[in-house]
Amino acid sequence: MAWSHSYGYWNTISSLEKGISSTKSNPKIMPSWIIFGSGALGNALKERIGDNGLQLAAREWLDKPTDFSSQTKALFLAIPDDAIIFSVKKIMKQNITIPIFHCSGVTPLSDISFYPNSGIWYPMQSFKSNSISWKDIPVFWETNNNLLKDVLEMFHKDLQIPNGLMCTSEMRGKYHLGAVFANNFINHQIGLIKEYCDVNGIEVNFFNNMILNTIKTALEGKPFEIQTGPAHRGDKATIEKHLEMLPFDMRKIYKSISDNIAEIKLKESEL
Known part of the structure; x- marks a missing residue:
């Protein structure tokens, strides 16, 4: 079951979740939106x-589920992908019928379509940033239930953000993969630069303007056409x-990217 794959996650965060409000609150004053995770x-x-x-606390509620009040408009699952299906099934067993949206970029709507009031709400943003501009976050949503569109409009109003874009699971998956390149990989590259500077005793701040200008120029033009370097x-x-200067693990990354740059240049020269 999906839950078994996520068991380590739930144990890891259980101590963090103890301080989160539990469902012992008076249901008559329960807020409109429930966030799992x-x-x-x-x-x-x-x-x-x-x-x-x-x-x-998702694990806590799923272990001892309680009803939600009539004031609850929707539940949002901000939990790991491999815990989504299990969680929805567990909620469904409690005869709960409120709309449920998962927040995954890759889990398709079909995975939870057994729950009639289901949908997807995926904000394409890394939320570990110190400053988040909510109004600039691309939001992709999907549902087969037209009534849930009105629910999302209310949710977006409370978040004070635009209504986002209706997007199929296939297209959302493509956006999610793009986000891995745009966010995760770029962040990792900058992390490698900082590590390289620390190991070699050189000043990392000298690279700051280069990084910012490179990204700005690449976004404004055609990156492959302005590519430089060995x-x-x-x-x-x-x-x-x-390659001789780098530790073994960084050599693999350097060589892989260098090979790809050379391959793309060769393809462009053949056009």
Whole structure:
């Protein structure tokens, strides 16, 4: 079962979730929106919604489920992908019928379509940032129930953000993969630069403007056309020197990216 794969996750966060409001609250004063999960997204949603949202310890509630009040408009699952199906089935067994939206970029709507009032609400953003501009976050949503569109409009109003874009599971998955390149991989590359500077005793701040200008220029133009560097010009001698200077784990990354740069240049020259 999906739950078994996520068991380690729930144990890891259980201590963090003890301080979160539990379902022992008086249901008559329960806020409109229920947020399952205490990760970066769950915390960000709770902070944004304020008193109109109730953040629950997902594992705690699923172990001892209680009813939601009639004031509850929807439940948002800000939990790991492999816990989504199990959680929805568990909620369904309690004869709960409120709308449920999962917040995954890759889990298709068909995985939870057995629950009639189901949908997807996926904000394409890393929520570990210190400053989040909610109005600029692309939001992709999907549901087969037209009534749930009105629910999302109310949710977006409370979040004070635009209504987002209706998007199929297939297209959302493509956006999610793009986000891995745009966010996760770029962040990792910058992390490698900082690590390289620390190991070699050089000043990392000297690279800050270069990083910012590179991203700005690439977004404004055609990145492959403005590509420079030893791999682009076929400078094998410099590449070999660089590889000798790097630790083994960074050599693999350097060589893989250099090979890809060279391959793309070759393809463009053949056009």
